[in-house]
Amino acid sequence: MIISFDLDDTLIPGIRRFPTEPGNLWHRLFSKEKIRAGTIRLMKVLRQNDYNVCVYTTSYRSPFYVRKLFFSYGITIDRVINKRIHDKVLGARGGQISKYPPAFDIDIHVDDAPGVGIEGERHHFNTIIIAENDPDWEATILNRLGLSENVVKQH
Numbered sequence: 001m002i003i004s005f006d007l008d009d010t011l012i013p014g015i016r017r018f019p020t021e022p023g024n025l026w027h028r029l030f031s032k033e034k035i036r037a038g039t040i041r042l043m044k045v046l047r048q049n050d051y052n053v054c055v056y057t058t059s060y061r062s063p064f065y066v067r068k069l070f071f072s073y074g075i076t077i078d079r080v081i082n083k084r085i086h087d088k089v090l091g092a093r094g095g096q097i098s099k100y101p102p103a104f105d106i107d108i109h110v111d112d113a114p115g116v117g118i119e120g121e122r123h124h125f126n127t128i129i130i131a132e133n134d135p136d137w138e139a140t141i142l143n144r145l146g147l148s149e150n151v152v153k154q155h
């Protein structure tokens with residue numbers, strides 16, 4: 001299974017404010033941007049359940065930058081789709097839809113924007129929309145995926 005995550009206001013605070021993961025030295029040297037508290041644990045559970053993890057953002061952050069940002073927290077991102085890549089792959093259609101995960105073989109996309117959920121219904125792709133102020137956002141995602149933090153596979 002391939003899952004993708006939005007960045008702004010989903011994993012990185014922007015207009016929405018939420019607690020962030022404590023930064024380490026590597027992270028502080030690399031970037032001022034911080035990721036949402038709970039992301040490290042969530043990604044670990046997804047990995048242990050054989051998910052491929054992607055970032056799908058409508059920003060122009062470079063894939064190299066995004067990979068490094070997450071890697072500074074010990075998180076590996078398999079693929080980064082930014083606005084430039086979205087426009088290139090979708091061509092003329094790219095301007096009509098903010099995100100189209102099936103074009104990148106993504107099975108389910110996580111976002112804060114209700115509009116992306118509506119696009120998902122209209123264009124037949126799966127989304128998990130995190131409601132504003134959902135304190136259990138990781139549990140919301142894991143429940144939707146049929147995973148529980150307690151059934152992490154032992155290797």
Ligand SMILES: [Mg+2]
Nearest residue numbers: 006008009112
């Ligand atoms: Mg967003």
